[in-house]
Amino acid sequence: MKKRIIVQGRLNDDQLAELSEHFELLEPLGSFDLSDAGVRETLSQVHGIVGASLPVTPEFLGAAPNLEVIATVSVGYDTVPVDELTRRGILLCNTPDVLTETTADTGFALIMATARRMVELATWVKAGAWEAGVGTELYGSDVHGKTLGLVGFGRIGQAVARRGALGFNMKVLYSNASPKPEVERELGAERRELDQLLSEADFVCLTVPLTEETEKLIGANELEKMKSSAILVNIARGKVVDEGALIDALERGVIKGAGLDVFENEPLGDTSPLPGMANVVALPHIGSATHETRTAMAQRAVDNMRLALIGERPLSPVNDEVLK
The missing domain is CATH 3.40.50.720 (NAD(P)-binding Rossmann-like Domain)
Incomplete structure (x- = not known):
């Protein structure tokens, strides 16, 4: 059975096709309301999440018991509780260098x-x-x-x-x-x-x-x-x-x-x-907002997710102690 991922953000058609070749793509979450049965059902199945500005909380993680990898389409991860991810054995990857x-x-x-x-x-x-x-x-x-x-x-x-x-x-x-x-x-x-x-x-x-x-x-x-x-x-x-x-x-x-x-x-x-x-x-937070760079950031997230879920070392892990 293919592992399941959700993409919460913008990937181009080629990037989505690359992921769907290896994994089952679930429908993106319309909201992050954990009182919504549909949201909880999706999270209960997911192995990986690709996205940016995700509302990662202990409650969110508790609803996703099979989650293995979060690949954020950003270099910053100050909104993500890295210690909590590490405690649960969940790998976080980001996108340094490309921006x-x-x-x-x-x-x-x-x-x-x-x-x-x-x-x-x-x-x-x-x-x-x-x-x-x-x-x-x-x-x-x-x-x-x-x-x-x-x-x-x-x-x-x-x-x-x-x-x-x-x-x-x-x-x-x-x-x-x-x-x-x-x-x-x-x-x-x-x-x-x-x-x-x-x-x-x-x-x-x-x-x-x-x-x-x-x-x-x-x-x-x-x-x-x-x-x-x-x-x-x-x-x-x-x-x-x-x-x-x-x-x-x-x-x-x-x-x-x-x-x-x-x-x-x-x-x-x-x-x-x-x-x-x-x-x-x-300015409206446009530091990396060019076609070329946002495409490269998304591709880095795709590569991180693909490598991590097939058991290889991703390009830019944040909490690589999970890999050890």
Whole structure:
């Protein structure tokens, strides 16, 4: 009998065909309401789940006693209780590597757009307000030659740093748990404690994963340590920043601006002032949202699921102690 999987997300026809060649594809769950008998029936049969932003809870897992593998179509897995999966012998796989460069593109685009006030001024032009030369009140800030601070210096942080150092002659600082001597030699990067990085950098770009240690890592105290001319860019997770403190800092001119692809609550509600603030560029969490990268991420999830359920090592296991 073929093992059964459900796909909660977007795969193309070729990817679905690849999975159906090896496994029985169950209908996707219309909801995750465990009081629904149909949902519980489907979960009781499933061996693998492919998807993103799954509401994985102990109750959810309890309804899926045969579950062996979750292949998430994302690099982040902060919403998944990894320890609980490991305790139950369930393997979690993610999609690192394939979205590194695309997410770094988004980060650097936010640096450029915020510094040069591109969204604000493009809206100004569309509104028909361009009737004369641009005055000093609409000037932006240079990016080239400035100091770029990376909070987190993994794959994505290093990719952003390369764009800054090699493309824009920027001085690179990084705050990370461990030194990166090879990248220091390659880019001339210098390691700093967080407070010192915040005080020196013209652009502070966040690329850390969301953990208990990094939740609200950037709050009122940290924002006060930044230059008044500095710009904060967040391509990590929204909860890495204390959003209320950031709004206050932007309103009071504690920092110059912010480029944000992630937020505490997504989608942003109507009450959030961030989209309407002239010194903010707000994007709808599009860090990896290109045709090429999303296809590659989905394929990585497909490959992880296929390999894991046929008893081979997947490409990117998170809790690989389950394999041992």
